[in-house]
Amino acid sequence: MSSTTIAPARQTVRAAERVAAARRHVSMGETLAQTMTMAWRAVKKMRRNPEQFFDVVLQPILFTAMFAYVFGGAIAGDVESYLPLMIPGILAQTVLTTCMVTGTQLREDMEKGVFDRFKSLPIARIAPLAGPMVADLLRYATAATLTFSMGLLMGYRPGGGVTGVLAAILLAILTGWSLAWIFTWVGTIAKSAQAVQGISMMILFPLTFLSNAFVPVGTLPGWLAAFVRVNPVSHLVTAARDLANGALVSTEVAWTLLACLVVVAVFAPLSVRSYKRHI
Amino acid sequence: MNITEPGTEPAVRAEGLVKAFGEHRAVDGIDLDVRAGEIFGVLGPNGAGKTTTLRMLATLLPIDAGRAEIFGVDVAADPHVIRQLVGVTGQYASVDENLTARENLWLFSRLQGIPSARAKRIADRLLGQFGLEEAADKTLAHFSGGMRRRLDLAASLITRPPLIFLDEPTTGLDPRTRGQMWDTIRGLVADGCTVLLTTQYLDEADQLADRIAVIDRGRKVAEGTPDELKTAVGDSTLQLLLAEPGEVPAAVEVVRRVLGSDPVLSPEQGRLNVALDQADRAADVLIALRTAGVSISSVSVAKPSLDEVFLALTGHETDDRTDVEENR
Numbered sequence: 350m351s352s353t354t355i356a357p358a359r360q361t362v363r364a365a366e367r368v369a370a371a372r373r374h375v376s377m378g379e380t381l382a383q384t385m386t387m388a389w390r391a392v393k394k395m396r397r398n399p400e401q402f403f404d405v406v407l408q409p410i411l412f413t414a415m416f417a418y419v420f421g422g423a424i425a426g427d428v429e430s431y432l433p434l435m436i437p438g439i440l441a442q443t444v445l446t447t448c449m450v451t452g453t454q455l456r457e458d459m460e461k462g463v464f465d466r467f468k469s470l471p472i473a474r475i476a477p478l479a480g481p482m483v484a485d486l487l488r489y490a491t492a493a494t495l496t497f498s499m500g501l502l503m504g505y506r507p508g509g510g511v512t513g514v515l516a517a518i519l520l521a522i523l524t525g526w527s528l529a530w531i532f533t534w535v536g537t538i539a540k541s542a543q544a545v546q547g548i549s550m551m552i553l554f555p556l557t558f559l560s561n562a563f564v565p566v567g568t569l570p571g572w573l574a575a576f577v578r579v580n581p582v583s584h585l586v587t588a589a590r591d592l593a594n595g596a597l598v599s600t601e602v603a604w605t606l607l608a609c610l611v612v613v614a615v616f617a618p619l620s621v622r623s624y625k626r627h628i
Numbered sequence: 629m630n631i632t633e634p635g636t637e638p639a640v641r642a643e644g645l646v647k648a649f650g651e652h653r654a655v656d657g658i659d660l661d662v663r664a665g666e667i668f669g670v671l672g673p674n675g676a677g678k679t680t681t682l683r684m685l686a687t688l689l690p691i692d693a694g695r696a697e698i699f700g701v702d703v704a705a706d707p708h709v710i711r712q713l714v715g716v717t718g719q720y721a722s723v724d725e726n727l728t729a730r731e732n733l734w735l736f737s738r739l740q741g742i743p744s745a746r747a748k749r750i751a752d753r754l755l756g757q758f759g760l761e762e763a764a765d766k767t768l769a770h771f772s773g774g775m776r777r778r779l780d781l782a783a784s785l786i787t788r789p790p791l792i793f794l795d796e797p798t799t800g801l802d803p804r805t806r807g808q809m810w811d812t813i814r815g816l817v818a819d820g821c822t823v824l825l826t827t828q829y830l831d832e833a834d835q836l837a838d839r840i841a842v843i844d845r846g847r848k849v850a851e852g853t854p855d856e857l858k859t860a861v862g863d864s865t866l867q868l869l870l871a872e873p874g875e876v877p878a879a880v881e882v883v884r885r886v887l888g889s890d891p892v893l894s895p896e897q898g899r900l901n902v903a904l905d906q907a908d909r910a911a912d913v914l915i916a917l918r919t920a921g922v923s924i925s926s927v928s929v930a931k932p933s934l935d936e937v938f939l940a941l942t943g944h945e946t947d948d949r950t951d952v953e954e955n956r
Binding site: 362363364365367368371372373374375379382383386387389390393394397398461462463464465466467468469470471472476 | 637639664686687688699700701706708709711712713714716718720721722723724725726727731735736738739740741767783788789790791819820821822
């Protein structure tokens, strides 16, 4: 160790040439490449901390069993006839909970020194935010697949067949990814990871429970039914039910996609803006 | 070996930089002029505004007032260009804890558009240069503070930026690692880089820097070469504790007569610090004090500490913006 000499290779650095060669903006292609590099980092991190997958593995298994046996009899008469109603609901719920983790983890990550370097590098400001979200697609896929597998184990026989189920999973992943921008934004504005968790819970609970995820809308009082009908999660749940149970691409799919588009269009720029301001 | 042509654009030109956090003005109107190819030291105690100044120049913090240019490029207007010209090594190693050393270097290379195969070669080269081959495939949890610093600096050099910011590069390092870091920094300049570093250590600034700005409470209190600063402070300091605090004015009179300059009064009662350009002038002062009948309870001769630099530089005038040049 003592003989270590730390001297860079001899090669002259010329400032004027560098200034002339410098690019003034990040191109779309560069932004995409940088985002994928950041996604690689996030996947590495997941593989080194597998406990990050606890929630996406345990929640679908636990919640599917719990909700089916607790509410099945009361709502649909028996567990088996409740499954087609409930599984798409659990799908939406687990995917949303997974989104919430995105915000918390981003916040934790941002406190670390490495984010200083990300900020000092000539890279698109969106890349450090979007990268982990691309990696999170793995988490949504895991959560969604496990929800359906658990349903199948409990006797759920989706009428939409493999195509219908895959389409429902795909839609859920896409929605999860889009809604995650809300939580990413919360991650960039909140003071601590705990605060992110708290705020996210307040967004998450009304969104999932004030929807048609677990109960038919008809059983709700009018004022509540009105909110439930406009809740984007209800659209996702209905669309996923139509796809999984009947391989039916209903207008609900279009509404869901529209809601996703609006959320991304609003919250992605907001997130980048507040990330830039963040010290 | 070629060195960047002198006399072209200055590496850094900052005028009246201000950063306020609420009521507190962390940086309160700092001017800097760093010439291409030099090591410029920003010297100051904790909380003086060194790091904040560096972070503003590195586009990590918005500039509240004033302006800054790096190689003639405006920092506020063209942050993306600035980020291509400056490598930043922070006070706390800004590398990824979850990745190995090799993965860190690969990641930062890829982010800057270097193709994967070349990124691997660059990582290998830097790991070798910084003595990190053996630990290359360990995650940073197993790294010592010195190894992290080296990796951090290596990560700043991937694209061989012409200007490198080092924020307290040796704080917390053991003497040997410190010496290695100094050699590395000198090596960078030999390659034509410009280095702007902050430090709390006078000897570090003295060893490395071609020129030094002394910063205190968000303002520049002095600027000059290490020699110029030392002349202002004296090569060594005679520290006197008088038996009778009441005799301070008499002692000041004696010192002025012998050396032609005023001693610095310490906040402690009856204590004086006398800047000496030669250590053996201490004897002259002591003999003159004896002759004048001023009794002394303790005496020591020491190298000037950073405290004394500050006392000397801020003590002469109430105006914070004192230049060494004006002092002489």
